[in-house]
Amino acid sequence: MGIRFNQVSHGYTSFADGLYTAIKDISFEISDKNEFIALVGHTGSGKSTLAKHMNALIFPTSGTLEIFGKTITSKRDKKIKYNDIRKKVGLVFQFPEYQLFEETVEKDIMFGPMNFKISKEEAKALAKESLNLVGLDDSYLTRNPYNLSGGEKKRVSIAGILAMNPDILVLDEPTSGLDPAGRRVLMDLFKDIHDKTKKSVIIITHDMDLVYQYFNRVLVMNEGHLIFDGDPEKLFREKDLFKNHLDYPNTIKVLDYLNKSLGINLDIYKRTIEEALLEIKGAEKL
Amino acid sequence: MKSVIIGQYIPGKGLFYKLDPRTKIIAVFLLMVSVFLFERIEQLLIALGVATLLLLVGKINIIRVIKGLKPIMILLIFTFIFQIMLNKQGQKVVEHDMYFTLFTLLFLVIAFILWRVMVKITKFRFTFFFLFVISIYLTLRYVDYGQTIIQPFNFAIYEDGITMSIFVVIRLLIIITLSTVLTLTTKPTDLTQGLEKLMHPLKKIGFDSESFALIISISLRYIPTIFDEANKIMMAQASRGADFSEGKLKDKLRQVISLLVPMFIIAFIRSEELANAMESRNFVPGEPRTRIHELTMSYRDTLATLFSFSVLILSIVLKVI
Amino acid sequence: MSYIEIQKLSYSYNEKTNVLDDINIDIEKGEWIAVLGHNGSGKSTLAKTLVGLLEPKTGDITIDGITLGEETAYEIRKKIGIVFQNPDNQFVGVTVKDDIAFGMENLCVPREEMLEKINFYAKKVNMLDFLDKEPATLSGGQKQRVAIAGILAMQSDIIIFDEATSMLDPYSKEELIQYIKTLHKDGLTIIMITHDINEALLADRILVMNKGKVFAFQETEKIMKDKETFTSSNLELPVALELANSLAQDDKFKEIRDKLWEYALTK
Ligand SMILES: Nc1ncnc2c1ncn2[C@@H]1O[C@H](COP(=O)(O)OP(=O)(O)OP(=O)(O)O)[C@@H](O)[C@H]1O
Ligand SMILES: Nc1ncnc2c1ncn2[C@@H]1O[C@H](COP(=O)(O)OP(=O)(O)OP(=O)(O)O)[C@@H](O)[C@H]1O
Ligand SMILES: [Mg+2]
Ligand SMILES: [Mg+2]
Numbered sequence: 001m002g003i004r005f006n007q008v009s010h011g012y013t014s015f016a017d018g019l020y021t022a023i024k025d026i027s028f029e030i031s032d033k034n035e036f037i038a039l040v041g042h043t044g045s046g047k048s049t050l051a052k053h054m055n056a057l058i059f060p061t062s063g064t065l066e067i068f069g070k071t072i073t074s075k076r077d078k079k080i081k082y083n084d085i086r087k088k089v090g091l092v093f094q095f096p097e098y099q100l101f102e103e104t105v106e107k108d109i110m111f112g113p114m115n116f117k118i119s120k121e122e123a124k125a126l127a128k129e130s131l132n133l134v135g136l137d138d139s140y141l142t143r144n145p146y147n148l149s150g151g152e153k154k155r156v157s158i159a160g161i162l163a164m165n166p167d168i169l170v171l172d173e174p175t176s177g178l179d180p181a182g183r184r185v186l187m188d189l190f191k192d193i194h195d196k197t198k199k200s201v202i203i204i205t206h207d208m209d210l211v212y213q214y215f216n217r218v219l220v221m222n223e224g225h226l227i228f229d230g231d232p233e234k235l236f237r238e239k240d241l242f243k244n245h246l247d248y249p250n251t252i253k254v255l256d257y258l259n260k261s262l263g264i265n266l267d268i269y270k271r272t273i274e275e276a277l278l279e280i281k282g283a284e285k286l
Numbered sequence: 287m288k289s290v291i292i293g294q295y296i297p298g299k300g301l302f303y304k305l306d307p308r309t310k311i312i313a314v315f316l317l318m319v320s321v322f323l324f325e326r327i328e329q330l331l332i333a334l335g336v337a338t339l340l341l342l343v344g345k346i347n348i349i350r351v352i353k354g355l356k357p358i359m360i361l362l363i364f365t366f367i368f369q370i371m372l373n374k375q376g377q378k379v380v381e382h383d384m385y386f387t388l389f390t391l392l393f394l395v396i397a398f399i400l401w402r403v404m405v406k407i408t409k410f411r412f413t414f415f416f417l418f419v420i421s422i423y424l425t426l427r428y429v430d431y432g433q434t435i436i437q438p439f440n441f442a443i444y445e446d447g448i449t450m451s452i453f454v455v456i457r458l459l460i461i462i463t464l465s466t467v468l469t470l471t472t473k474p475t476d477l478t479q480g481l482e483k484l485m486h487p488l489k490k491i492g493f494d495s496e497s498f499a500l501i502i503s504i505s506l507r508y509i510p511t512i513f514d515e516a517n518k519i520m521m522a523q524a525s526r527g528a529d530f531s532e533g534k535l536k537d538k539l540r541q542v543i544s545l546l547v548p549m550f551i552i553a554f555i556r557s558e559e560l561a562n563a564m565e566s567r568n569f570v571p572g573e574p575r576t577r578i579h580e581l582t583m584s585y586r587d588t589l590a591t592l593f594s595f596s597v598l599i600l601s602i603v604l605k606v607i
Numbered sequence: 608m609s610y611i612e613i614q615k616l617s618y619s620y621n622e623k624t625n626v627l628d629d630i631n632i633d634i635e636k637g638e639w640i641a642v643l644g645h646n647g648s649g650k651s652t653l654a655k656t657l658v659g660l661l662e663p664k665t666g667d668i669t670i671d672g673i674t675l676g677e678e679t680a681y682e683i684r685k686k687i688g689i690v691f692q693n694p695d696n697q698f699v700g701v702t703v704k705d706d707i708a709f710g711m712e713n714l715c716v717p718r719e720e721m722l723e724k725i726n727f728y729a730k731k732v733n734m735l736d737f738l739d740k741e742p743a744t745l746s747g748g749q750k751q752r753v754a755i756a757g758i759l760a761m762q763s764d765i766i767i768f769d770e771a772t773s774m775l776d777p778y779s780k781e782e783l784i785q786y787i788k789t790l791h792k793d794g795l796t797i798i799m800i801t802h803d804i805n806e807a808l809l810a811d812r813i814l815v816m817n818k819g820k821v822f823a824f825q826e827t828e829k830i831m832k833d834k835e836t837f838t839s840s841n842l843e844l845p846v847a848l849e850l851a852n853s854l855a856q857d858d859k860f861k862e863i864r865d866k867l868w869e870y871a872l873t874k
Contacts, residue, residue: 012744020744042776043748057525076531083527091525094747094774097693099522101548115527146555147620150692150770151646151802164526173747176773177692179645179802181841206776209846247777250805250846257870258863273849280854280863297739475701514743559696562660566691567699567710567761568684576715578708578722 001066002032002168002200003054003089008063010049022049024224025063030054032068032167035200036191038211038232041221042245047172047204048094050221054170054202055089056082068167087116090166094173094204096157100145105131105156108145112164123163130159135185150177158186162193169193169201175210183207187214212236212249212271220244233269251276295473300345301586302471307480309587313594314468320594320601321460327449329604330456337463344467351466358462359412362455363419369451376446382427384441389432393425475579483581497571512553519548608672609633610796611657611765616666618649618656626652628819630666636764639797641807641827644816645841650800651692653816654767657798658689670765685714688763690771692800694750698742703734703753706742710761728756731786733779747774755783765796772806784809804845808871815840828872847871 005028011021023046030037041047052058053065056072065072068088070080090112093099102108109127114120131140134155140148145156154177161169169190175183191214194201205211211218211232218235220228222244228235235241236248248256255268255276266283270276302310324330341348401418405411427441469477485498523529528541569575611634618627627649634640642650655661657668659680668675670683688710691697700706704725711721729735732752742750751774758766772780784806791797801807813830815823817840823830830836834852837844844852851867854860 040776043752043774043779044746045776048746055525057521081532082524082529083532086525086527086529093522093525095693095695097695098518099525101519101522101552103547103551111523111528112526146552149647149651155646160526173774177646177770177802179841180804180843182646183802184843206774206780208777242778245776245778247781253874254847254850254867254870257874258866261866261869262862273846273853276846277850277853280850280860473701475705560699562655563691563697564699564709565680566658566660566684566689567757568681568713569699569709570681570713573713574715575712576718576721577712578705578718578725580718 001029002035002068003030004066005029005053006064006066008053008060008065010046010053010058011061022046022224023221026050026226027063028219028226028229030168030200030202032200033198035202035217036194036215037200037202038215038218039202039204039221040206040208040211040218040246042223045221045245046224047221051091051170051172051202051204054168055091056080056085057091083115087164088166089168089170090161090164092158092161092169092171092174094176096150096153097146099157099160100153103144104141105136105143105145105148106141108156109160109163112160116164126163127159130163131156133162133189134159135182151179151182154178155182155186167199169199171202172204173206174203175205175207183210190214208236208247208249209251212251220246237269255279296350296470298345298471300471302344302346302467304584304586305471305590306581306583306587307472307476308484308581309583309590310468310472311477311480311484313590314464316594316598317464318461320598321457321464323598323601323605324457325605327453327456329601330453330460334456334460337460341463341467344471346467346470351463351470355459355462355466356412360415362458363416365458366451366455367419369454370443370447373447373450374442374444376444376449379443379445379448381440381442383430383438384426385430385434385438386426386436387429387432387434390425390429391435393429394422397421397425473579476581479577479579479581494572512549515552515556516545516549519545519552608669610636610638610671612667612669613657614667614669616653616656616668617664618652618661619664620652624819625664626819627656627663630821632814632821632824634796634798637791637794637796638812639791639810640799640812640814641810642798642800642814642816643802643804643807643840643842644822645818648816648840649819650816651769654689654769654798654800657767658684658687686763687765687767688758688761689767690754690758690769692769692771692773694754695742697754697757698750700742702739702741703729703745704738706753707757707760710757714761724760728760731759732756732783748776748779751775752779752783759790764794765798767798767800769800770802771799773802780806804843805874808845815842831871845871 005026008023008026009021010023011019013019039047039050049058053060053072054067056065056067059072059074059076061074067085070085072080100108102111106124106127109130110123113123113126128138128141131138136152136155136159140152140156145153148156154174158171158174171190174186174190178186187210190201190203193199203215215232217230218228218232219226220235227244236252241248251270251273252268255266255270258264258280259266259268264283266279270279321330321333324333338348341351397418401414404414408414430438472480482498485493523541523544528544613630613632616627616630617625619625630653642653644650652661656663659675671686673679673683675683698706699709707725707728708721711724716724725738726735729738732755734749734752734756737745737749742753745753751771755768755771772783775783787797788809797810799806799810807813808827808831810827812825813823813827814821815830815836822840823833823836831844831848834844843849847867847870851864851871854864
């Protein structure tokens with residue numbers, strides 16, 4: 001078993017405005033193998049809060065959480081090696097600025113691997129490899145991560161986690177700020193890692209096209225509650241997704257528009273442009 | 287970290303929240319001056335009583351203030367000890383030799399270990415610190431057998447030493463309480479605006495009160511940010527397998543260093559970004575601006591000012607006679 | 608003379624490579640311009656030079672007849688607001704409320720009016736319940752909303768959005784776009800940097816940046832017909848147009864093609 005949430009709630013306390021419960025009574029399970037999960041939900045619904053629990057970066061204020069057999073409660077447990085959990089579950093933050101801190105890109109990517117007892121040479125090689133995977137060339141190795149463009153920072157922050165080679169990958173909006181080609185390349189990369197190693201991957205996103213095309217399980221958060229856990233297609237067959245602040249994928253919207261405006265009867269539930277194309281071509285012959 | 291309430295604003299209701307920041311700044315200033323004018327310990331004790339009464343009237347959670355004082359307790363204790371040791375006037379109260387032998391050392395080590403262990407397993411950190419200090423004293427005084435490391439030395443406490451140290455500590459306590467009440471009940475933005483308004487007359491002699499207030503408000507704005515920044519980096523490091531609270535002391539030290547360097551760099555970058563953000567939103571230093579927070583005085587302010595003035599006058603009168 | 612004129616503009620961070628290279632563009636008053644381009648193509652750098660935060664290596668920027676320079680920067684910033692790519696870089700205030708107020712305070716908006724506007728714009732971006740929160744405790748999308756509200760409240764003539772909606776959920780994004788549309792109708796000039804092609808479709812003209820150069824700058828409908836421009840700049844066409852292009856060879860799909868175009872340009 002990978003990660004299991006048992007009735008987890010998390011409340012943030014601050015002097016300024018007391019207690020704010022960001023996630024409420026969440027229970028679900030993520031297997032350590034073969035999962036490719038999308039996590040969606042409106043702004044402020046608690047996605048990032050949920051993600052930070054997955055590698056014990058924050059603790060539940062009530063309920064418990066099991067990560068690779070270790071039980072996480074509201075208190076720090078001296079017997080648990082949290083560093084081990086972080087090695088097993090890699091988390092990419094929503095804002096790359098929150099993750100980058102070293103003076104050069106190379107050092108930053110090496111930081112993770114170096115904490116897990118590998119030689120400097122190996123770490124360097126890993127840094128280079130991961131950087132190339134996210135679509136940046138070697139010339140970036142010596143750059144200061146703070147002097148990069150938004151999308152470049154995002155890529156470096158992802159490379160830093162990939163270099164740690166975790167067993168479960170959690171990515172908080174990894175594709176926001178990426179150009180369309182980069183978005184494609186990275187989603188294919190995550191999928192590829194998943195296909196080759198069977199590792200579980202959890203990705204937070206607002207992009208319904210990606211949810212439909214890539215994922216076989218989607219979790220929907222709404223005002224701190226987990227309100228849906230299942231097949232994306234089932235979600236998109238629901239009416240009125242807007243009330244949960246979601247939307248339909250573009251293929252569905254476009255095909256639906258064709259149906260309505262031309263009075264034809266296409267099957268609108270097509271994941272990709274290719275599938276949609278086949279549907280249109282096929283239907284026209286009828 | 288969260289128990290440090292010095293300099294923290296906590297929203298609430300009650301008298302002190304309703305006062306104008308200018309009133310509060312003036313009152314705190316006047317009261318502090320008076321506290322320095324008091325010469326007798328009785329006067330100070332009364333002042334401390336009045337300060338506590340004020341907290342009650344203002345519906346401020348005293349426990350919270352005391353908790354907030356904890357971090358500076360150590361400072362208070364050191365002040366206390368120094369005063370006692372340095373002041374050699376008046377009658378001798380205690381006098382005896384102090385010894386430092388091999389056994390003393392042994393006892394001290396044991397006391398130290400006991401203290402650290404107790405601090406870890408119980409909640410009464412402060413009590414045990416206190417006990418630790420006392421046990422140092424007792425060991426130095428009574429453990430005289432074993433090989434001498436340092437020659438015995440004379441130790442004496444004088445009457446004035448005791449009164450002076452109590453005096454100084456109470457004075458410090460009052461001053462800290464006063465300023466805590468100020469920051470506890472005044473939003474940082476109001477505080478700076480109050481300061482700015484108060485210093486406005488100084489403009490005539492070429493003092494740029496607005497820039498000064500701005501510098502203060504930016505520092506206030508950035509103290510939490512720097513904590514945040516440190517927090518963020520610690521989170522970033524933790525999530526990549528370098529959790530501060532795990533590992534040996536050596537690793538921890540290495541991590542502290544790995545935290546400091548980026549903190550400075552990031553703080554530097556942040557300040558540049560902040561300047562950009564302000565500029566791009568039309569901020570021009572020295573130009574007139576309107577304010578979202580408006581300061582208004584009421585009868586309460588008059589009363590509070592009158593009160594602090596009378597305390598000041600009283601203290602002057604007491605000093606003169 | 609155009610409203611915004613950029614002539615022979617170059618910029619470089621390190622004197623070696625030009626991050627902006629010989630940019631020449633004109634933008635008319637009331638236009639909506641979308642800026643697309645690969646990561647690192649120079650979009651944010653262009654935005655920062657436009658508001659005078661970065662000083663061009665060569666070239667001139669003229670806005671509403673005023674040429675941007677050290678002395679005129681203040682004058683020009685009264686006309687132009689910018690929402691930064693990273694909302695954290697934008698927060699000046701201690702609370703959400705103070706932050707939205709900051710720009711207005713500098714413009715000497717009277718207090719009563721300010722309070723009204725804070726409520727109005729906080730409501731527009733759905734942050735009314737969060738006015739007393741500290742920016743650091745907000746979620747990603749909430750931060751973006753506050754950053755947007757702070758700029759909208761200044762009611763500048765021109766607003767640059769640098770990927771300002773990248774972390775909003777589809778619904779909030781749609782709501783906000785609808786509002787920006789009404790502002791555009793009332794004459795706001797918009798420069799919207801984005802990676803979301805559907806968002807770009809709303810613009811009058813699209814500027815495609817590539818390695819620091821202007822790769823294309825044309826009317827939206829026109830540029831959409833040119834698949835080459837898109838694929839060679841790391842971009843993708845909207846789904847409807849991708850479909851329309853794939854159906855291009857066959858005449859029997861003409862009706863569908865027209866509908867797909869209609870969808871792309873009106874939805
Ligand atoms: N440190 C904090 N202190 C107080 N409240 C917080 C803190 N962090 C987050 N919150 C609140 O908790 C709620 C959930 O935040 P979270 O970051 O998990 O949302 P999210 O689903 O990731 O949103 P987004 O899509 O905008 O990133 C928000 O309403 C936010 O204001
Ligand atoms: N402060 C800086 N110092 C040095 N180089 C920089 C700095 N900021 C950006 N660059 C470089 O300038 C180039 C253009 O950056 P810019 O931020 O303008 O890109 P962008 O088009 O906004 O990209 P993105 O879509 O990723 O936000 C990039 O190659 C980047 O690495
Ligand atoms: Mg988030
Ligand atoms: Mg950018």
